[in-house]
Amino acid sequence: MPWKPKVPCKHPGCVELVESGTKYCEKHKALHPEEVRSAAKRGYGRKWQKTSREYLQAHPLCVLCMKKQPPRYVKATVVDHIIPHRGDPKLFWDRRNLQALCKQCHDKKTRAEDSNPTYTY
Template sequence: MSRPPRLCSCGRVVPHGTRCACQIASSRARNARHDAKRPTATQRGYNSEWRAARAEHLALHPCCALCSAPANVVDHIIPHRGDKALFWDRNNWQSLCTSCHSRHKQRHEHRA
């Protein structure tokens, strides 16, 4: 059984499970404003030194800390928020798969 369409705040009827074009445009504009203010990855410390340390960490800890799948992200357990000491503290690193990092970790950080 399919679910009925819904009415968007802009007045358009939208099929269940999809986003209205106005919502997509609004999200893109909001993300663009956020990205324009955000420093680049290199400016935030993710340079060649980080990439080498990341590769070494993933070689030593190849499985996701949350689900045991192959890991491809080195995550800071406590967000460093620009603190270089916390950024480089290897005890604050964990290996995560992309799915767990995107889902669980990001949800946790947005709540904080």
């Protein structure tokens, strides 16, 4: 069986090595509960799926692609929170905090936000 090298813990400033496929060391796992809870437990259950489907029907194009010059008309497939909710239910369900994005734009935006997260202790 192939062996994979250990990787650094993803918590900022931590140098602890963890098994490949694991993001955080035991010390920092508790600080990142969003990584171990299922999508449904994080709020993305049936109610969210229905809200997301309705939002995409009303807003079928990616807003970030539309802002490019020249505008690109790309089908939106993901409903994104403009301001990351980080578990705040009021911010999670606020429709003014939603935008329709294509998967490529959503992944790019999320990667940028997750590389510089805001922690509250």
